[in-house]
Amino acid sequence: MLLRASACSLAHRACKNFHGNVYGTMVMMKNHEIISKAHYSANNASTETTSNEENIVHKRSGNTTIDFTRVEIYYAPLSSFQLLKTYTALASTRFPFVKHFAPDIIEKGGMIVNQAVKYTYFPYFCGGETLPKTKKVIHDLTQNKKMLCILDYSVEGPVQPLESSAITVDTDEKVEDSICSVIAESIEYMGQQNRTLSTESTVTPPCPFGVVKVTGISSCVLLERLSKILCYIQMFPQSEHAKKLLNTNIYFFGDISNDVNTFDLMKEYTVKQYPRTVAFDLNENTPPEPLTSVELLKLERVVKRLASLCDACVKNGMSLLIDAEQTYYQAAIDHLYMMMSVKYNSKEYMAGRNTPVVYNTYQLYLKDSFHRLQFDYHFLNNHGAHHGAKLVRGAYMKSETLRANELNLPYPFQQTLLETHVNYVKGVEFCLDSMYKHGNIGIVVASHNQDTLGMTSRIMSEIYGFKKNDPRVIFAQLYGMGDNLSFALAYHGYNVGKYVPFGKVHDVMPYLSRRLIENGDVLSGSTIETARIRSELVRRAVVYSKSIYDKIVKNIQQRQQAAAASSSQ
Numbered sequence: 001m002l003l004r005a006s007a008c009s010l011a012h013r014a015c016k017n018f019h020g021n022v023y024g025t026m027v028m029m030k031n032h033e034i035i036s037k038a039h040y041s042a043n044n045a046s047t048e049t050t051s052n053e054e055n056i057v058h059k060r061s062g063n064t065t066i067d068f069t070r071v072e073i074y075y076a077p078l079s080s081f082q083l084l085k086t087y088t089a090l091a092s093t094r095f096p097f098v099k100h101f102a103p104d105i106i107e108k109g110g111m112i113v114n115q116a117v118k119y120t121y122f123p124y125f126c127g128g129e130t131l132p133k134t135k136k137v138i139h140d141l142t143q144n145k146k147m148l149c150i151l152d153y154s155v156e157g158p159v160q161p162l163e164s165s166a167i168t169v170d171t172d173e174k175v176e177d178s179i180c181s182v183i184a185e186s187i188e189y190m191g192q193q194n195r196t197l198s199t200e201s202t203v204t205p206p207c208p209f210g211v212v213k214v215t216g217i218s219s220c221v222l223l224e225r226l227s228k229i230l231c232y233i234q235m236f237p238q239s240e241h242a243k244k245l246l247n248t249n250i251y252f253f254g255d256i257s258n259d260v261n262t263f264d265l266m267k268e269y270t271v272k273q274y275p276r277t278v279a280f281d282l283n284e285n286t287p288p289e290p291l292t293s294v295e296l297l298k299l300e301r302v303v304k305r306l307a308s309l310c311d312a313c314v315k316n317g318m319s320l321l322i323d324a325e326q327t328y329y330q331a332a333i334d335h336l337y338m339m340m341s342v343k344y345n346s347k348e349y350m351a352g353r354n355t356p357v358v359y360n361t362y363q364l365y366l367k368d369s370f371h372r373l374q375f376d377y378h379f380l381n382n383h384g385a386h387h388g389a390k391l392v393r394g395a396y397m398k399s400e401t402l403r404a405n406e407l408n409l410p411y412p413f414q415q416t417l418l419e420t421h422v423n424y425v426k427g428v429e430f431c432l433d434s435m436y437k438h439g440n441i442g443i444v445v446a447s448h449n450q451d452t453l454g455m456t457s458r459i460m461s462e463i464y465g466f467k468k469n470d471p472r473v474i475f476a477q478l479y480g481m482g483d484n485l486s487f488a489l490a491y492h493g494y495n496v497g498k499y500v501p502f503g504k505v506h507d508v509m510p511y512l513s514r515r516l517i518e519n520g521d522v523l524s525g526s527t528i529e530t531a532r533i534r535s536e537l538v539r540r541a542v543v544y545s546k547s548i549y550d551k552i553v554k555n556i557q558q559r560q561q562a563a564a565a566s567s568s569q
Contacts, residue, residue: 065457071536074487077145087533089124118505125480127500131189134502142206146490148497151186152211154511179216180305184312191316204471204495210313213323214333218302227331228280228288237271241287276368277412279327310344324361326396327412345386354471355442359388364424365413390444391427428456436464442472448482468493484529
């Protein structure tokens with residue numbers, strides 16, 4: 001109980017730290033645009049702190065187990081040329097033109113734009129166009145920088161019309177099969193690298209995760225259709241329409257584990273996982289149409305593709321990260337994750353493993369995310385399975401805003417940056433506390449926020465006594481972003497993974513466009529990172545200049561001594 005209270009207190013103080021030191025952003029929507037209201041006052045937040053609490057916050061500000069400012073040590077693996085390239089790439093993404101116009105140009109550009117991106121942003125944010133071309137990046141990260149490599153085939157599904165009235169499903173699934181095949185190949189490739197590079201079975205493998213975006217292996221329309229049906233059932237569980245949909249559309253859930261109880265289990269999950277973000281305009285008297293026989297067949301194939309990726313991870317001693325996506329796909333994705341977890345995170349598959357086989361991703365900028373995280377954990381815990389949770393802040397605000405305005409729906413995300421920070425801290429604390437009490441959860445702390453990372457490392461060591469390299473806790477940042485944080489964590493012995501996208505340039509354009517938007521945000525850590533890189537470059541220049549000066553002085557002294565010796569003779 002004391003440990004629990006201490007953890008909650010520390011997480012609370014961390015939240016207050018955000019509260020007292022971060023000028024948040026009140027996000028409001030008007031004419032499909034995001035307007036930032038600067039200098040969001042702490043007095044406007046839902047929580048208030050006394051003057052004594054504020055004093056405690058300021059006294060403890062920055063008091064973490066890691067000093068992130070020792071850049072001369074953390075950047076030691078990088079040459080000055082590499083640092084200069086990093087600085088140039090990060091600094092350029094903060095220009096207003098790049099932030100506001102480059103994403104659209106990248107996504108809609110033709111061959112010329114593709115070639116331009118291929119030789120500028122692509123090599124900085126991506127590992128290569130093919131698996132063999134990522135080998136150099138894998139070796140550099142795992143051997144030189146002592147980090148983990150998480151290869152991600154970053155192909156995303158196409159944007160679908162809002163609430164399409166005439167939804168058709170193409171029976172040709174060659175694209176989905178092809179993407180699934182590449183992901184499976186990447187898992188096998190990383191498994192080979194693990195067998196080559198790993199030395200101890202108890203240590204986290206150099207490439208611990210495969211990654212899948214469900215929109216890559218499934219029709220986006222199908223995911224939206226299923227999500228709408230599931231949300232209707234959750235909102236109106238007692239209606240006759242909901243009961244009919246529940247019985248006619250979810251029978252396939254019983255296929256994945258060959259367990260007669262799975263069907264009833266997924267019914268229970270469907271009805272109870274509520275409330276969640278309102279992603280659809282639903283009315284009890286106008287239910288969505290049931291899935292057609294063609295759609296059910298396609299859904300069965302999606303389940304089999306996902307199961308095949310889980311099998312590949314089991315074979316190679318790895319885990320599968322299921323990425324989060326837009327809210328209008330997420331209900332379906334959550335159910336697919338739960339289906340996989342019921343089987344692959346069960347005691348049978350966890351025997352001899354340190355981490356869950358499959359992880360779901362929670363975007364903590366969504367209002368319902370912390371509730372879903374808790375519910376999923378308790379649901380799996382009650383049914384004897386482990387839970388895998390990757391925690392992120394979120395990356396779909398633009399598309400979520402457009403959809404909410406178009407359909408006149410409430411915004412699904414938190415209204416302030418502070419609220420997102422608080423939600424994220426609560427999520428981390430909940431996962432670590434559950435890990436301490438029951439040991440049946442794995443967590444990926446995917447964050448570029450220095451305070452969050454420092455707080456997490458402190459809770460791990462001071463509150464729960466976890467080892468720094470506990471394989472159940474992985475920190476993660478995107479390749480090309482947050483390197484100052486990644487180097488610091490790795491230097492201090494924590495498990496740090498870099499998300500390394502790969503794929504053809506034109507296929508990863510949507511991914512790159514979002515990276516530009518994220519990194520261009522003035523509230524992101526890129527400003528701090530570029531400042532630290534700049535200071536390290538200046539320090540190296542001074543050291544180099546001094547060494548040159550010392551060599552010149554020494555050379556002059558030697559010549560003078562030689563001349564003096566010659567004249568004395």
